[in-house]
Amino acid sequence: MPAILNDQKRAAIAEKLADIKAIQTLIIDNEQQFLNQCSNDDLRNRLEDMLEDDHKNLDIVETAITQYGVQSEPKTTVQSMITTVKDTLAGSELSLYEKLSQHELLKHGQVVSGLVVHKAAQVVGKDVEAALAPLHTVNFENRAHQEQLKGMLEYLGTLELTGQEPQQGLWGRVQDAIAAATGIVGSAATHASGSTAVDVMDLIFMDHQKAKTLISEIRSANTVEQGNVLFGQLYKDLLVHSKAEEAVVYPVVRPFYGSDNTQELYNEQTAMETLLDDLRAMPALDDLFMAKLKQLKAMVGDHTRQEESTMFAAMRKHLSPSDRQQLGVRFKESKQTLQTQI
Ligand SMILES: [Fe+2]
Numbered sequence: 001m002p003a004i005l006n007d008q009k010r011a012a013i014a015e016k017l018a019d020i021k022a023i024q025t026l027i028i029d030n031e032q033q034f035l036n037q038c039s040n041d042d043l044r045n046r047l048e049d050m051l052e053d054d055h056k057n058l059d060i061v062e063t064a065i066t067q068y069g070v071q072s073e074p075k076t077t078v079q080s081m082i083t084t085v086k087d088t089l090a091g092s093e094l095s096l097y098e099k100l101s102q103h104e105l106l107k108h109g110q111v112v113s114g115l116v117v118h119k120a121a122q123v124v125g126k127d128v129e130a131a132l133a134p135l136h137t138v139n140f141e142n143r144a145h146q147e148q149l150k151g152m153l154e155y156l157g158t159l160e161l162t163g164q165e166p167q168q169g170l171w172g173r174v175q176d177a178i179a180a181a182t183g184i185v186g187s188a189a190t191h192a193s194g195s196t197a198v199d200v201m202d203l204i205f206m207d208h209q210k211a212k213t214l215i216s217e218i219r220s221a222n223t224v225e226q227g228n229v230l231f232g233q234l235y236k237d238l239l240v241h242s243k244a245e246e247a248v249v250y251p252v253v254r255p256f257y258g259s260d261n262t263q264e265l266y267n268e269q270t271a272m273e274t275l276l277d278d279l280r281a282m283p284a285l286d287d288l289f290m291a292k293l294k295q296l297k298a299m300v301g302d303h304t305r306q307e308e309s310t311m312f313a314a315m316r317k318h319l320s321p322s323d324r325q326q327l328g329v330r331f332k333e334s335k336q337t338l339q340t341q342i
């Protein structure tokens with residue numbers, strides 16, 4: 001009886017989504033609690049950024065559940081796990097390092113659940129895949145958060161063991177974070193299509209993740225020199241990305257995404273470029289630079305969320321997978337040309 005089987009699969013996915021939502025809420029509570037306990041500015045900045053992402057991601061999870069159309073309660077085992085974690089973290093016996101280790105495991109679990117839901121959606125049907133597509137963003141951000149948490153753990157752990165801050169290999173950490181955030185997209189892309197041509201949406205995603213990672217690394221850079229190097233990369237990456245979107249992607253999506261929506265994306269990118277030029281003229285890391293960088297972070301966050309939610313939804317609806325792969329090839333070529341010019 002395939003219909004019944006299908007219903008069971010759908011109900012099972014609904015339960016998994018409810019688990020993800022419940023754990024996302026726990027993650028937010030934890031981060032709020034860590035912020036109350038932590039006096040180190042660098043760690044606080046990172047935690048604040050993460051908390052902000054996690055609030056937005058909870059909204060995305062709720063939206064995906066509504067789009068999916070089947071509400072469920074979390075599994076009882078997940079509910080009792082959440083109670084246990086809450087009790088453990090509320091106590092004062094554990095150090096911040098130990099609490100963050102626990103938290104990193106939760107993030108890991110969210111990433112795996114997100115991937116499982118994505119794979120299950122592919123098995124059950126196109127409608128499920130479409131409803132759950134926004135969860136991609138949540139998943140990639142959680143993956144990047146995991147890397148950041150590892151960086152925080154290295155810092156706190158070294159401090160605990162030696163009384164000194166680690167000689168943070170900044171570039172090593174940045175590379176790890178970027179590789180983790182983009183690698184997961186890359187592998188999902190190749191597995192899904194079975195060919196080497198990558199869907200343009202995956203390429204855009206990877207660029208967004210890299211830019212966000214760079215911004216958060218600049219925000220926690222230790223020296224002006226590090227700040228300059230990282231900002232130089234961000235400046236070039238963002239400019240190349242937006243110019244390539246304007247040359248290759250926006251003209252294709254305009255007819256079905258709508259003139260107003262598409263124009264909004266163009267306008268936002270113009271504003272973003274102005275801000276990037278302002279930042280370039282300033283000494284990295286001084287107060288005004290940091291204030292403007294915060295504006296850029298918010299701007300990039302809003303813009304990429306719009307692209308990844310409504311623009312991607314329209315692209316999934318109106319472009320075939322092979323159209324999107326061809327667009328991916330053109331997007332990549334356009335970026336290559338721009339990279340040599342900027
Ligand atoms: Fe864009």
Ligand SMILES: [Fe+2]
Nearest residue numbers: 204245304307
């Ligand atoms: Fe973009």
